[in-house]
Amino acid sequence: MSSRSGADLALLLLGSYRNLVDEVVRELATRGYPDARPSHEYAIRAIRAGADSASDLARRLAITKQAAAKTIAALVERGYVTTETDPADIRRKNIRITDHGIGLITESTAIFDEVRARWEVRLGAAELAELEKQLAQFVGDSPINLDAPGWAAGQELR
């Protein structure tokens, strides 16, 4: 007999996520990044982690390369990255993060951590750490790689 239903659990997880992320996006807007979206942050992080081409980014984020190309286009448009064709391989277009892009993830990281710190205060450090450990278990048996958070900003599943 569960005190809560499984469906509620799903809503709790999603609700917590959205609370956290919405807060970050909101705060980011007030700090000079009004057009930054979560998917941008994840993409820039992936690029920084080594995804220096569209195909590369697609693999990291576990999305199609077309989707990756669109994301990159959005990032370029907002000035977070630039692209230039690879001299060694004409097909390739190397992605480089601009200072503005660096600024974005720097701020974003800070805000994420601030919100987490607030949660830590409310829950207690040990409790939050425990919670994260438990969540990691649920994610851990997933076929999806957490290092590759692309599935993050996705559709619901098709």
Add this chain to the structure above:
Amino acid sequence: MSSRSGADLALLLLGSYRNLVDEVVRELATRGYPDARPSHEYAIRAIRAGADSASDLARRLAITKQAAAKTIAALVERGYVTTETDPADIRRKNIRITDHGIGLITESTAIFDEVRARWEVRLGAAELAELEKQLAQFVGDSPINLDAPGWAAGQELR
């Protein structure tokens, strides 16, 4: 000093949610509901909870009435609900859940609970309950009503 970053925490939450929901959708497909999507389930639950018109559903799910109308159209198309104009108010179109719709949420609820039960086995009942209590805190201070899970299947935030 955090053992984990705030950004990771976000990913853990989202990852757990998607693991849970993907599992439910997948299993639902094998049990005769191959076209059921999470948003459908949430919508039918809201309807069952009393949202008997499009505007009503919109309020419950905290989406626009146009979006609610689209969702209802999808539900009708799939045979989960039917609509008929209210005899007492010609404008209104009352929604009624079909047997097929009842079947969907019955199965869905069962599957959600099954997955939750598996998590419970892995974590321990007390631990999972604690986790849910903690998540409820994060969601609790939200302006959004958890009884109204519509914000659930949404865009990232605009």
Add this chain to the structure above:
DNA sequence: CAGTATTGGTCAACCTGGTTGTCCAGGTCA
């Protein structure tokens, strides 16, 4: 009761973040 305000629904256009499918030019390797 008339007149105004609210409410339920619909159409149309658009957005985001993805998806297929098709295609080609440029590199890789037998």
Add this chain to the structure above:
DNA sequence: TGACCTGGACAACCAGGTTGACCAATACTG
């Protein structure tokens, strides 16, 4: 040289929303 990857791009589409404009029916008010 020829057969094959691989990076990228174009086009069309989808889900699940959004705005905005609008109309008809009901409700409220003087």
